[in-house]
Amino acid sequence: MTRPMALSTQVLKCDPSSISFPSATSTMPTISSPETQAVLEAASHDLVHNLQPVVFPTETVYGLGALALNESATSKIFSTKGRPADNPLIVHVSSFPMLRTLLPKSYTLPPSYTALMKHFWPGALTLLFPRDPQIIPSIITANQPTVAIRMPSHPVARALIAVANAPLAAPSANSSGKPSPTRAEHVQRDLDGKVHLILDGGACGVGLESTVVDGLHADGAIRVLRPGGITVEDIERVLREEMQVPPKVMVHRRDYRDEVMEAAPTTPGMKYRHYSPAVPVYLLYTSSPPPEGKQLVHSSTFFASLRETGDGNRPLKVGILSPNDSRLGTCVLPTDGLEWTRFSLGPTAEPAVAAHLLFDGLLTLERQGVDLILVEEVQEEREGLAVMNRVKKAAGQSVWIRFNEINGSG
Numbered sequence: 001m002t003r004p005m006a007l008s009t010q011v012l013k014c015d016p017s018s019i020s021f022p023s024a025t026s027t028m029p030t031i032s033s034p035e036t037q038a039v040l041e042a043a044s045h046d047l048v049h050n051l052q053p054v055v056f057p058t059e060t061v062y063g064l065g066a067l068a069l070n071e072s073a074t075s076k077i078f079s080t081k082g083r084p085a086d087n088p089l090i091v092h093v094s095s096f097p098m099l100r101t102l103l104p105k106s107y108t109l110p111p112s113y114t115a116l117m118k119h120f121w122p123g124a125l126t127l128l129f130p131r132d133p134q135i136i137p138s139i140i141t142a143n144q145p146t147v148a149i150r151m152p153s154h155p156v157a158r159a160l161i162a163v164a165n166a167p168l169a170a171p172s173a174n175s176s177g178k179p180s181p182t183r184a185e186h187v188q189r190d191l192d193g194k195v196h197l198i199l200d201g202g203a204c205g206v207g208l209e210s211t212v213v214d215g216l217h218a219d220g221a222i223r224v225l226r227p228g229g230i231t232v233e234d235i236e237r238v239l240r241e242e243m244q245v246p247p248k249v250m251v252h253r254r255d256y257r258d259e260v261m262e263a264a265p266t267t268p269g270m271k272y273r274h275y276s277p278a279v280p281v282y283l284l285y286t287s288s289p290p291p292e293g294k295q296l297v298h299s300s301t302f303f304a305s306l307r308e309t310g311d312g313n314r315p316l317k318v319g320i321l322s323p324n325d326s327r328l329g330t331c332v333l334p335t336d337g338l339e340w341t342r343f344s345l346g347p348t349a350e351p352a353v354a355a356h357l358l359f360d361g362l363l364t365l366e367r368q369g370v371d372l373i374l375v376e377e378v379q380e381e382r383e384g385l386a387v388m389n390r391v392k393k394a395a396g397q398s399v400w401i402r403f404n405e406i407n408g409s410g
Helices: 034-048 071-081 096-100 111-120 155-164 184-191 232-242 259-263 299-307 351-367 383-394
Strands: 010-013 054-057 062-067 090-092 125-130 146-150 197-200 211-214 222-226 249-251 281-285 296-298 316-322 338-344 372-376 397-402
Touching: 010 034, 034 054, 034 062, 034 155, 034 197, 054 155, 054 184, 062 071, 062 155, 062 184, 111 125, 111 232, 184 197, 184 351, 222 232, 232 249, 281 383, 296 299, 299 316, 299 338, 299 397, 316 351, 338 351, 351 372, 351 383
Parallel strands: 010 197, 054 197, 090 146, 125 211, 222 249, 281 372, 281 397, 296 397, 316 338, 316 372
Antiparallel strands: 054 062, 125 146, 211 222
């Protein structure tokens, strides 16, 4: 088999502040920077005429985009990432008229979708819609009867789609299974030589992928298939405000299970292990009680077990991702045979900060050469629900630990 020729990867700066859309219904942006305009036109040319994928920033994570309605272009997303063919893609649009071109002509938006789109589009919310097989290629949906669509709020992402005048399929711009990139340099380290263009629009604001919602069931309930940048609490609040009889909101694997969908998912991030750096990740539960069959381990015992995983010739380098005011974030760590590197996830009271920093922390600690990473649990509420969703998929092991109550040390 012939190996694909390495590409010369260019990183081109885009100024998000130079791009504006008058309203959510606007189809074209105003771009005040000639340099940003030129970059967007070059990227559009690569997408439309060369059928090449392009990396661009969104408010959630950096995406690897290609023409959603062109099977040849979209297939390059899978080959570039090493992505399994049964893992669906999300389609990104820049306007409501563009959305309408993708939907069956007979389809009417349910009131719940109208309410959610009013508040969260453009933004970090993905909705499932019926798929018109005459419009949406099966490669996008992994042969499922629904298609996931969102309208990003990041100016560069939305402007690129508008300039290309075509919806873009765009998963995260990383090798399949690795942590999603939230900065252009994350993408360059991972996909250098595999993509031609990376548009650098700065750090992503949200830091975790979009929330995915399925409101297509006959019972009218809203099913959150993947928690993300829009919280469940926000969804419930908007539905209460906008609807006389708001539908029930259920979170997959928290409130219900769907084994058929888990085996053949309708949206990304549900079937495969994701978000894992090249070193082992441990999820440490420091406040939640262990479930039945799991043992509570004293912190000193756990840290001693870490030493035994080293080769004895040098201290084991351990990365810590934790809130700065948590038990793990404030405890005195043993230094005998262990070398520590901390990366703060912000205050425990602000899970949005943890969401913003999680992937950056995993990738930063990996780059700093740690041998393993410990991630401390956060409360599964607001953005913390999405954080824990990602950490559980990244972690190879979960440990429930108890700290020394006398001095708070390990």
